[in-house]
């Protein structure tokens with residue numbers, strides 16, 4: 001069963017938690033008991049496919065789903081039509097100590113696919129299992145990556161539809177094309193005349209607009225969100241920690257039972273939290289290294305115990321980690337406060353009211369037994385991309401480069417020789433401009449067109465452009481809608497009526 005981190009919601013099943021997303025008391029759903037596994041259970045994963053490993057892990061958390069339901073969800077999410085690598089999340093070992101876990105072989109070339117391919121499948125089954133009559137309409141405001149990943153995940157999924165709002169001049173040409181060419185009979189894509197904050201504020205306002213929600217309800221429609229606090233987005237991410245470990249054993253890079261560290265480029269704390277769950281379950285993870293960019297709120301927190309969102313916001317070369325409020329941290333705090341929901345509520349209240357909170361010295365020391373944190377500026381990020389390419393012929397995207405540098409810093413500082421898995425969250429082609437600058441210097445970037453930049457990166461490195469990006473130039477534009485930030489609700493109404 002699932003309970004809220006703030007302690008004032010009822011216990012509910014996994015299917016209900018996935019359907020609701022957020023608990024009624026404003027908290028996040030967590031499993032009442034974290035399942036544990038044995039060394040033998042982990043050893044059994046070694047010969048399995050990614051899909052089989054996913055089923056083994058998911059069934060421990062989603063006990064109200066039948067085996068058949070899970071098999072179908074997983075097959076739909078991680079099929080060969082969606083992922084361009086048979087292993088789904090392969091490991092590339094650059095040397096005996098540094099192993100890259102590539103999480104970007106999905107339909108949008110970034111790691112959000114790992115969760116957003118499965119969440120809609122789990123949600124659709126949850127609707128059926130809880131005998132929900134209404135249609136679920138997913139609203140997303142996106143600064144680029146999440147919108148496309150959500151569109152791909154929800155495309156043609158039963159009993160759901162999705163509207164994505166993006167800032168008209170706030171996303172890259174490729175990101176815009178990725179969304180405007182989206183297929184599927186249940187999707188809409190709308191350019192908002194404004195910036196990301198305008199789109200985000202508009203969506204939030206619509207979620208809390210009671211009379212608008214009542215109108216939709218008359219048409220049998222309920223709003224929901226696909227953001228990373230939903231348990232259905234977190235649980236798929238636990239799988240690849242186990243899968244990575246099993247692959248290292250399979251490739252004889254480590255022996256079953258050996259400890260390893262994971263290094264995670266972190267924003268909203270979803271990815272690294274999934275690693276924490278894997279550790280608590282019994283996976284031999286020693287340290288979880290939390291890597292940030294100049295928005296280093298988490299580094300400061302894990303070093304000092306003070307979480308302070310009142311600071312300057314930087315736009316960096318690793319934009320998917322440009323975040324000042326890491327929502328999933330609430331789940332971690334819940335465990336480190338020994339499930340004291342009053343304490344968690346108090347911290348979250350302080351964060352909201354005064355912009356910061358402080359945890360006790362005792363909790364900080366406990367956190368530091370597992371977590372180590374570091375941050376990396378843009379200059380170091382680009383230098384790292386260049387270094388790693390020169391040394392290994394391997395092309396890191398800027399987010400992964402942040403993790404690589406933090407990983408190096410940890411090893412240099414501590415002398416600890418435990419192997420590292422560096423979690424790679426995006427294909428370098430997705431952030432081609434910064435990667436080209438890193439590889440060739442500013443003067444190298446003469447491309448006026450993003451497709452030229454893709455080809456340039458491919459020629460420079462010999463790496464193949466992911467098919468989903470290469471094909472964009474030829475695809476038909478299917479979505480032409482745009483609206484003022486005041487009229488987002490009007491667009492939703494007319495989409496609902498036209499469906």
Ligand SMILES: *Cc1c(COP(=O)(O)O)cnc(C)c1O
Nearest residue numbers: 266267268269270271320425426
């Ligand atoms: C979302 C994202 C991250 C951050 O992941 P969190 O789970 O939010 O910590 C890192 N890198 C890329 C490329 C992302 O898209």
